[in-house]
Amino acid sequence: MAAFDQAQARGQTVIDIAGLSTRFGDVTVHDNLSMDVRAGEVVSLVGGSGSGKTTLLRQILGLERPSAGSVRVFGVDIHRADAATLQTLRNRWGMLFQHGALFSAMSAFDNVAQPMRELRALPEDLVRDAALLKLQMVGIAPSQAARMPADLSGGMVKRVALARALALEPELLFLDEPTAGLDPALSEAFVDLIAMLRREMRLTVVMVTHDLDTLLALSSRIAVLADRRLVAFGSAEEVVRVDHPFIHDYFLGQRGLRALQGMRDMKEHHYGK
Template sequence: MTNAADNVVVDIRKLWTVFKNTDGEQVVHRNLDLHIERGEVLSLVGGSGTGKTVLLRQILGLQKPTKGVVEVLGQAPGELSAAGAANVGMLFQHGALFSAFSVLENIAFPLRELKLLPDDLIRHAALVKLQMVGLEPQHANKSPSDLSGGMIKRVALARALIMDPPLLLLDEPTAGLDPEASDSFCDLLRGLHRELGLTVVMVTHDLDTLFDLSTRIAVLADQQVIVSGTAREVIAYPHPFIHEYFLGGRGQRALEALHDKPAPRPEAARAEER
């Protein structure tokens, strides 16, 4: 029998994040709890200053909490070995590609840094990931400056997936994209989530992306996760931020689109078609 704890990919318990500034101390998170299970697409939403991206950085191991526990696959992110760090891929908001590197060199960079594989194998792996995100090999030698915004996102996603991580972190994945490119990128993310069995943690302000991809939404307010659940469960929670964020004009339009969509089929039904 599988232990329920084995299904938890990210476990955050009694987390405190406190920043010191000229006015004293700013408490961003206070006794925050969040548990993310295998296979979820969990979206973090909240107002400015609620620490959404800070949480991503703590899961990634780039920032330590002031107090409390953050565990990724049973380990503190800061204690992961180089091989263990490969369990987490990160797509930064603006791609964060190296301008002096070609597309293929950007994708291959994390794998090359390990110094464990020959160059031809690294190049092959990078080409596979390039095509996995919907780009042709002809783009491999281009510079990031030659790419559209949507292509930059795809190259950055390929780099985030080069180590085949089970956990993928997304910071505003559709920011800066026009509606058509945003829809296309969401389709790509949905397909990769299903095909690769990824667990995804996403920060987004875009309500269409939020409703399109999330299997669960966690709302940050009052220095904690005040509610988590499906979109409909979260919207039903009585809180001023939720009312303003989800039930304003933009929220209503996104909700109408959500209601118009057919309910997703169970994974077992999709598996029978494959």
């Protein structure tokens, strides 16, 4: 059995956040927050503006340091690791930024090849083959690989950025508003792509999203941030049973109820009642 399968079978913890607090001057963003992410699941972070979703994501990535508590990724305290250990960890994850964050002076191909070239571990012919393969995996044909970011549609930018996030065959994928700016049809196609790649590449995923359809289609568990704490953490069915104003407004309004019903209909179609 592959290492990922063994980890998933044991429910191995990939990310462990314990007693995390974040303060900026007199403002407290997180107060004694604890949660985990297990191998093979998709954990989504949701919450209102200022709830600390992006701050928490940046702390998991090691870009910001919490005021107290710890963040362990693959068993390593991310804020106590030396530079070499941190770089090794970063090679094990990929990040899809909200607006793609492609290098504007590089072609789609070179954006995807860049992480491989940085490692300086592969000859250029293998980098070329690997980059084209990653682009093909996300639906970008070789004939489109030479295009510059300014010549790509919003959906294509997302796909190229996803290919770059997957360039180093990561075990862990971070998604920041993956469907933001896409129309409903493109959004649905992108969600299907992420779901397929997660299965094929056996990824563990941490996602920040405001989009209910994306959230319900992909999430194994949902972490709801409000009032400086984790007010709910579980499946969609478990979360909506928590009595909290944000959950009522977000999940149980008309749009939320439609999305929840759509999720239930999809499950019945695939698995039966």
